[in-house]
Amino acid sequence: xxxxxxxxxxxxxxxxxxxxxxxxxxxxxxxxxxxxxxxxxxxxxxxxxxxxxxxxxxxxxxxxxxxxxxxxxxxxxxxxxxxxxxxxxxxxxxxxxxxxxxxxxxxxxxxxxxxxxxxxxxxxxxxxxxxxxxxxxxxxxxxxxxxxxxxxxxxxxxxxxxxxxxxxxxxxxxxxxxxxxxxxxxxxxxxxxxxxxxxxxxxxxxxxxxxxxxxxxxxxxxxxxxxxxxxxxxxxxxxxxxxxxxxxxxxxxxxxxxxxxxxxxxxxxxxxxxxxxxxxxxxxxxxxxxxxxxxxxxxxxxxxxxxxxxxxxxxxxxxxxxxxxxxxxxxxxxxxxxxxxxxxxxxxxxxxxxxxxxxxxxxxxxxxxxxxxxxxxxxxxxxxxxxxxxxxxxxxxxxxxxxxxxxxxxxxxxxxxxxxxxxxxxxxxxxxxxxxxxxxxxxxxxxxxxxxxxxxxx
Amino acid sequence: xxxxxxxxxxxxxxxxxxxxxxxxxxxxxxxxxxxxxxxxxxxxxxxxxxxxxxxxxxxxxxxxxxxxxxxxxxxxxxxxxxxxxxxxxxxxxxxxxxxxxxxxxxxxxxxxxxxxxxxxxxxxxxxxxxxxxxxxxxxxxxxxxxxxxxxxxxxxxxxxxxxxxxxxxxxxxxxxxxxxxxxxxxxxxxxxxxxxxxxxxxxxxxxxxxxxxxxxxxxxxxxxxxxxxxxxxxxxxxxxxxxxxxxxxxxxxxxxxxxxxxxxxxxxxxxxxxxxxxxxxxxxxxxxxxxxxxxxxxxxxxxxxxxxxxxxxxxxxxxxxxxxxxxxxxxxxxxxxxxxxxxxxxxxxxxxxxxxxxxxxxxxxxxxxxxxxxxxxxxxxxxxxxxxxxxxxxxxxxxxxxxxxxxxxxxxxxxxxxxxxxxxxxxxxxxxxxxxxxxxxxxxxxxxxxxxxxxxxx
Numbered sequence: 001x002x003x004x005x006x007x008x009x010x011x012x013x014x015x016x017x018x019x020x021x022x023x024x025x026x027x028x029x030x031x032x033x034x035x036x037x038x039x040x041x042x043x044x045x046x047x048x049x050x051x052x053x054x055x056x057x058x059x060x061x062x063x064x065x066x067x068x069x070x071x072x073x074x075x076x077x078x079x080x081x082x083x084x085x086x087x088x089x090x091x092x093x094x095x096x097x098x099x100x101x102x103x104x105x106x107x108x109x110x111x112x113x114x115x116x117x118x119x120x121x122x123x124x125x126x127x128x129x130x131x132x133x134x135x136x137x138x139x140x141x142x143x144x145x146x147x148x149x150x151x152x153x154x155x156x157x158x159x160x161x162x163x164x165x166x167x168x169x170x171x172x173x174x175x176x177x178x179x180x181x182x183x184x185x186x187x188x189x190x191x192x193x194x195x196x197x198x199x200x201x202x203x204x205x206x207x208x209x210x211x212x213x214x215x216x217x218x219x220x221x222x223x224x225x226x227x228x229x230x231x232x233x234x235x236x237x238x239x240x241x242x243x244x245x246x247x248x249x250x251x252x253x254x255x256x257x258x259x260x261x262x263x264x265x266x267x268x269x270x271x272x273x274x275x276x277x278x279x280x281x282x283x284x285x286x287x288x289x290x291x292x293x294x295x296x297x298x299x300x301x302x303x304x305x306x307x308x309x310x311x312x313x314x315x316x317x318x319x320x321x322x323x324x325x326x327x328x329x330x331x332x333x334x335x336x337x338x339x340x341x342x343x344x345x346x347x348x349x350x351x352x353x354x355x356x357x358x359x360x361x362x363x364x365x366x367x368x369x370x371x372x373x374x375x376x377x378x379x380x381x382x383x384x385x386x387x388x389x390x391x392x393x394x395x396x397x398x399x400x401x402x403x404x405x406x407x408x409x410x411x412x413x414x415x416x417x418x419x420x421x422x423x424x425x426x427x428x429x430x431x432x433x434x435x436x437x438x439x440x441x442x443x444x445x446x447x448x449x450x451x452x453x454x455x456x457x458x
Numbered sequence: 459x460x461x462x463x464x465x466x467x468x469x470x471x472x473x474x475x476x477x478x479x480x481x482x483x484x485x486x487x488x489x490x491x492x493x494x495x496x497x498x499x500x501x502x503x504x505x506x507x508x509x510x511x512x513x514x515x516x517x518x519x520x521x522x523x524x525x526x527x528x529x530x531x532x533x534x535x536x537x538x539x540x541x542x543x544x545x546x547x548x549x550x551x552x553x554x555x556x557x558x559x560x561x562x563x564x565x566x567x568x569x570x571x572x573x574x575x576x577x578x579x580x581x582x583x584x585x586x587x588x589x590x591x592x593x594x595x596x597x598x599x600x601x602x603x604x605x606x607x608x609x610x611x612x613x614x615x616x617x618x619x620x621x622x623x624x625x626x627x628x629x630x631x632x633x634x635x636x637x638x639x640x641x642x643x644x645x646x647x648x649x650x651x652x653x654x655x656x657x658x659x660x661x662x663x664x665x666x667x668x669x670x671x672x673x674x675x676x677x678x679x680x681x682x683x684x685x686x687x688x689x690x691x692x693x694x695x696x697x698x699x700x701x702x703x704x705x706x707x708x709x710x711x712x713x714x715x716x717x718x719x720x721x722x723x724x725x726x727x728x729x730x731x732x733x734x735x736x737x738x739x740x741x742x743x744x745x746x747x748x749x750x751x752x753x754x755x756x757x758x759x760x761x762x763x764x765x766x767x768x769x770x771x772x773x774x775x776x777x778x779x780x781x782x783x784x785x786x787x788x789x790x791x792x793x794x795x796x797x798x799x800x801x802x803x804x805x806x807x808x809x810x811x812x813x814x815x816x817x818x819x820x821x822x823x824x825x826x827x828x829x830x831x832x833x834x835x836x837x838x839x840x841x842x843x844x845x846x847x848x849x850x851x852x853x854x855x856x857x858x859x860x861x862x863x864x865x866x867x868x869x870x871x872x873x874x875x876x877x878x879x880x881x882x883x884x885x886x887x888x889x890x891x892x893x894x895x896x897x898x899x900x901x902x903x904x905x906x907x908x909x910x911x912x913x914x915x916x
Contacts, residue, residue: 102637105563106824107731107775112868114744177637179560182849183867273565286572317565366564391640409641410570 003139004048004073006453009130009154010147011088013051013074014039017061025061034147034172037372040238041445044071048137050130052088053078075137077129086122088150089310095119095184096149096192100173101274101367102180112185120188124153127195131157140164143456146199148172152192155199166456169196170203172232173369174394175212178219186220193222201226201455205370205394230451231398233443234376243356243380251353255301258341263298263422266358266385268351268373269365270307271318271344276366276390276408277302281324281340283364283414288332288339291419296337298422300362301354305346318344358385360421363393364408370394374403378436384429386421387436388414398443402435461597462506462531464911467588467612468605469546471509471532472497475519483519492605492630495830498696499903502529506595508588510546511536533595535587544580546608547768553577553642554607554650558631559732559825560638570643578646582611585653589615598622601914604657606630610650613657624914627654628661630690631827632852633670636677644678651680659684659913663828663852688909689856691901692834701814701838709811713759716799721756721880724816724843726809726831727823728765729776729802734824734848734866735760739782739798741822741872746790746797749877754795756880758820759812763804776802816843818879821851822866828852832861836894842887844879845894846872856901860893 012035017025042049053059053076061067067074079087098104131154134144144167146154155167181189193216196202202225204210210227217224242248255264265284269275284300302325308314325342332339343350355361361377371393378387378399389396389403396405406417424432470493475483493509500507511517511534519525525532537545556562589612592602602625604612613625639647651674654660660683662668668685675682700706713722723742727733742758760783766772783800790797801808813819813835821832829851836845836857847854847861854863864875882890 102564105565106560106867107563107734108736108778110867111737111740112865112870113740114748114870114873116868116870177635179635182865185868185871186865276565278566279569282569282571290572320566407570407640407644409564409568410574410643412570412572412574413643415572 003142004046004137005139005142006045006047007134007138007142007144008038008042008047008049008147009051009134009144009151010034010038010049011052011092011150012054013049013067013076014042014069014072015061015067015074016054017057017066019057019060025057025064025066027061027066037232037235037445040235041449042072043069046071048073048075050075050077050133050137052076052084052126054084054088073137075133077126077133079126079129083122083125085310086119087126090119091123092150093308094311094313097173099176099180099184100149102176103273103366104183106183110183116185116188120185127151127153128157130154131161134158134165135162138162138165141166143453144168145170145452145456153195156195156197159198166200168201168203168452168456169199170452171209171213171369172205174367175204175209176216177212178215181216181219190220190222193217193220193224197222197225199225200457201228203228203230203452203455205229205231206397208397209369209394226455228451228455230448231394231443232370232372232448233445234372234379234440235445236379236441239376239380242352247349248353248356251347251349252357255350255353255357259299259301263359264357265298265300265360265362265418266303266354267300267362268303268354271304271314271321272307273313273317274365274367276364277304277321278324279408279411279414280362280364281321281328282411283418284340285328285331286411286415287418288328290415294419294422295332296334299338300340302340302342303347303351303354304342304344306344352380356380357383359383360386360388360418362388362418364388364390364406364414365393366390366408368393368395374399375440378433379440381433384426384433386424386429386432388417388421399436399439402432402439461600462504462595463597463600464503464505465508465592465596465600465602466496466500466505466605467508467592467602467609468492468496469510469550469608470512471507471525471534472500472527472530473519473525473532474512475515475524477515477518483515483522483524485519485524495690495693495903498693499907500530501527504529506531506533508533508535508591508595510534510542510584512542512546531595533591535584535591537584537587541580541583543768544577545584548577549581550608551766552769552771555631557634557638557642558607560634561731561824562641564641568641574643574646578643585609585611586615588612589619592616592623593620596620596623599624601911602626603628603910603914611653614653614655617656624658626659626661626910626914627657628910629667629671629827630663632825633662633667634674635670636673639674639677648678648680651675651678651682655680655683657683658915659686661686661688661910661913663687663689664855666855667827667852684913686909686913688906689852689901690828690830690906691903692830692837692898693903694837694899697834697838700810705807706811706814709805709807710815713808713811713815717757717759721817722815723756723758723818723820723876724761724812725758725820726761726812726835729762729772729779730765731771731775732823732825734822735762735779736782737866737869737872738820738822739779739786740869741876742798743786743789744869744873745876746786748873752877752880753790754792757796758798760798760800761805761809761812762800762802764802810838814838815841817841818844818846818876820846820876822846822848822864822872823851824848824866826851826853832857833898836891837898839891842884842891844882844887844890846875846879857894857897860890860897
């Protein structure tokens with residue numbers, strides 16, 4: 001039959017395509033952290049990966065058989081584009097993402113007007129397409145690993161359709177606090193929780209998000225079912241190989257040249273409100289104001305990549321980020337020194353190279369499911385760099401003892417901690433860097449996958 | 459000595475003054491709901507009320523002895539105006555109010571830059587002035603009732619200075635969820651909680667806010683001390699007297715004339731982001747769109763009063779509210795029908811008269827400590843009006859069984875519930891109205907004051 005004993009379902013697949021000049025689909029590096037982390041784990045596993053065709057290029061690629069990968073079957077779900085935009089943009093990204101990250105300006109959003117029910121129908125329909133595709137390819141008793149907030153209804157749909165399957169749902173975002181979850185239309189909220197609760201088990205990156213999920217279930221009168229905590233870790237061998245590559249070396253040489261003998265503060269994020277770029281730049285501005293001796297002596301290299309540009313909120317945010325950077329540079333810059341270098345060209349080599357040689361890595365999200373950069377950075381960094389880490393990142397639970405903690409909402413605190421990091425004595429830097437590497441190595445990507453399979457009862 | 463056995467401390471006193479054309483202070487009705495509710499309770503009690511001189515007019519009035527009231531001593535705290543603006547505008551209103559009501563657009567606010575510590579010093583200094591004034595006037599072993607988020611540090615200051623006193627702190631706002639409370643600078647947050655925890659007891663309007671306070675203490679490592687729940691109720695005799703007054707009758711006649719034989723939806727609020735006026739107007743717009751038979755047949759009378767106009771956020775909000783109203787009226791209005799009448803002239807008689815004759819009262823705050831309008835309306839309404847009440851208002855705990863509940867974030871739900879209220883059969887309206895009156899009468903203002911005194915161990 002060619003059916004699978006292990007099925008992965010996620011919105012984004014391991015490969016994304018764009019159309020080249022001749023109109024032919026060409027693969028690009030998948031931009032999402034999740035697909036990038038899963039892909040090397042699953043190659044050669046014999047699993048089937050069910051994902052959305054997110055664009056016309058993806059559809060053409062699937063038709064042309066370009067989605068196939070060694071030892072990994074791919075199955076594309078092909079919703080019509082209107083349904084997909086409603087489910088993906090309106091429900092998943094503009095609502096569920098904002099809800100779980102506490103990003104709503106609650107005075108004005110969400111609005112949940114009469115078009116909501118149409119959008120929710122699209123979300124339900126997309127989930128049903130996934131459930132149908134999984135039901136089609138899964139062998140009897142197979143394990144199904146359903147990823148993230150895009151697919152919360154799949155477990156219940158599969159439980160009805162294929163009760164033989166063991167379905168694990170894993171949430172990569174934070175989970176909303178019960179009072180924040182209440183901002184969703186009540187019926188949709190309950191349907192979402194019931195959808196998850198029907199899984200064999202629901203997984204989260206930290207105890208905190210698991211507790212929030214269970215709190216939401218209690219508040220909405222839904223019996224939550226089994227849940228577990230398993231933080232994702234980096235794919236160590238893959239990263240070490242990459243750090244040793246020629247392209248990384250070349251990118252690093254270019255950074256060396258730009259930075260010179262100045263100190264280097266690095267951040268690497270999607271340009272995304274939850275990542276808190278604004279307060280990062282405001283804090284750097286305040287550092288230069290309150291610690292004059294660092295003027296001319298430190299560069300902040302902010303490497304980003306544009307994100308979700310179909311949402312007005314993201315376009316506005318990207319503009320605010322640019323203005324914040326301009327303001328710092330206009331205020332403090334000199335002929336031979338730009339305090340902040342913002343690069344949103346999405347150059348993975350450059351981002352990776354920056355991680356190998358930062359003096360300070362700033363990871364200050366307002367709320368973050370895990371934050372893999374906070375783990376990847378310390379793993380590949382070769383300069384005893386200091387990790388300045390938000391208390392609100394999921395990774396903080398694992399890394400707290402060796403990172404410097406910041407309250408991401410507190411610009412004065414962030415500035416003070418950046419100064420502390422820049423001033424840290426070499427032996428203390430070395431001690432903390434070694435401790436971080438040790439903490440990160442404890443949990444690698446394979447451990448996470450093993451936890452999910454164990455939760456399925458395999 | 460003339461000392462007091464009962465001392466009230468609140469930011470706003472029972473009387474506020476403005477300067478008349480001749481530059482002389484003249485009293486005006488205090489705009490805050492709290493002072494208005496407490497004043498009739500305390501007249502003749504022999505208590506001393508300690509409050510801030512909030513303006514130059516208040517200072518002059520205090521100097522001229524105009525603050526005195528029958529059987530109620532007044533003691534004015536007179537911070538310098540810079541300190542007062544920092545403590546009142548920056549800390550209390552722009553930060554603590556936003557925090558407790560979950561109003562921050564967290565992507566951008568709070569910022570907590572280097573000026574925060576100066577503002578917090580001002581808050582501490584204002585609290586110290588209150589503690590000093592209370593310590594000065596309180597008799598040995600007196601009961602001190604400290605009101606609200608402006609004065610959280612007073613209990614600890616008094617515990618150190620006058621351990622003989624029994625200090626009760628009462629919070630009239632919601633209390634922030636633990637994760638929202640974390641957005642405050644960590645030191646200030648802990649100082650605030652410790653300040654409250656030193657009280658003989660801390661009171662809240664609902665179990666929900668009490669639980670949030672205790673959750674914040676647990677999250678921040680502060681031992682909370684005793685707490686209690688006591689929802690404030692209206693001053694029934696005072697309201698009934700007012701409903702029977704000639705000025706209320708005249709105002710009601712003017713409303714009758716304006717409304718004619720149309721149905722009347724009323725809201726009465728401060729123009730304040732937590733009151734959720736925007737979604738109220740969006741929902742009314744959606745009602746007219748989805749229920750065409752109500753076009754021309756219903757008027758929404760929105761009575762407000764301007765608030766905190768020194769804060770940019772409030773000015774922006776007031777403008778958005780006006781635009782939302784204009785949009786509904788331009789879209790649906792006809793030569794002889796304005797769907798929404800917005801009046802922010804702060805005419806207390808008109809607001810009160812509207813409560814006596816609404817068909818539907820819309821109270822849809824995104825989060826509200828209690829909401830006295832939701833209790834006062836049903837008490838004085840004479841037309842079997844229906845109460846549409848947000849689940850996020852503190853009063854919902856008491857009134858749920860007889861009100862129609864709305865999710866205040868859900869415009870479609872609000873529109874549907876407004877339609878349900880307008881369509882309700884007369885006998886069902888009468889049954890619910892009677893049930894609401896009965897529920898409201900169970901807890902009157904005197905019960906609340908008695909609870910506070912009991913919590914002090916008097």
